[in-house]
Amino acid sequence: MNITLTRTGDAAVIAVQGRVDTLSAPTVEQKLTQWLDEGETRMILDLSELEYISSAGLRTVLVIGKKAKANGGSLCCCALRGMVRKVFDVSGFSLVLPVYNTVDEALAAG
Amino acid sequence: MMNNRHNFTMKTTRKALTDLVGRINALLEPRDLPDRVTYVVNLVLEEILTNIVKYGFDDDHVHDVEVTLILDPDEISIEFEDRGKQFDPLSVSPPPLDESLMDMEPGGRGIHLVRTMANSMTYRRDRDKNILTVSVRHREQ
Numbered sequence: 001m002n003i004t005l006t007r008t009g010d011a012a013v014i015a016v017q018g019r020v021d022t023l024s025a026p027t028v029e030q031k032l033t034q035w036l037d038e039g040e041t042r043m044i045l046d047l048s049e050l051e052y053i054s055s056a057g058l059r060t061v062l063v064i065g066k067k068a069k070a071n072g073g074s075l076c077c078c079a080l081r082g083m084v085r086k087v088f089d090v091s092g093f094s095l096v097l098p099v100y101n102t103v104d105e106a107l108a109a110g
Numbered sequence: 111m112m113n114n115r116h117n118f119t120m121k122t123t124r125k126a127l128t129d130l131v132g133r134i135n136a137l138l139e140p141r142d143l144p145d146r147v148t149y150v151v152n153l154v155l156e157e158i159l160t161n162i163v164k165y166g167f168d169d170d171h172v173h174d175v176e177v178t179l180i181l182d183p184d185e186i187s188i189e190f191e192d193r194g195k196q197f198d199p200l201s202v203s204p205p206p207l208d209e210s211l212m213d214m215e216p217g218g219r220g221i222h223l224v225r226t227m228a229n230s231m232t233y234r235r236d237r238d239k240n241i242l243t244v245s246v247r248h249r250e251q
Contacts, residue, residue: 022127022160023128052152054152054156054157055157055220055223056156056160059216059219066214082145082146083145083146087227090223090226091219091222092207096210096214
């Protein structure tokens, strides 16, 4: 698992790559919490290179999504592929979080 | 006879769980399975075993879980046997899908994911054992 933040205007584009499972989800949560605490309000998760996510990873996305919203900010996901998209769909995450096809679409959505 | 059954005994620790998932992935890799099958097998192993490790036993001891991987020409089945508390994952009702973000509960999604993504799931209690079998077909029907 690899996680990197790139600033684009007021948005933090965060690329999460590889596997987010029981083992790596706490690291992802810790990183995202740190960025929220540092004042990021508009978080865009770029999942184009996310290969695997389990319920532990979904839990992290949910926890951070709620924290961002409670802070008056937002969290959205974009560029989900194949099975990762399917997991978001069947778990209902695509209904409660904004999901965009590309990073550019997410940025344009303001 | 083809050697299509692989038996593993896993200790109920996070480390043993990660090791087992790694070993099974190494077994599956040369078979060149569709992405969906590999993904769902990983999900089944992680979600079911995490549940057993976290909630299966009331004491703090390390227990054994028997995991059998059965590789058939058109499906992969995984059998889990543990002597923990009686737990039928098929009795868990799915979380509602139409909640808002703020209402959504963080936990309890693993079993639902497995039930939705795998092709079949059967549970029986045999004396003091939970026996759960989950199958993933190579071709979606």
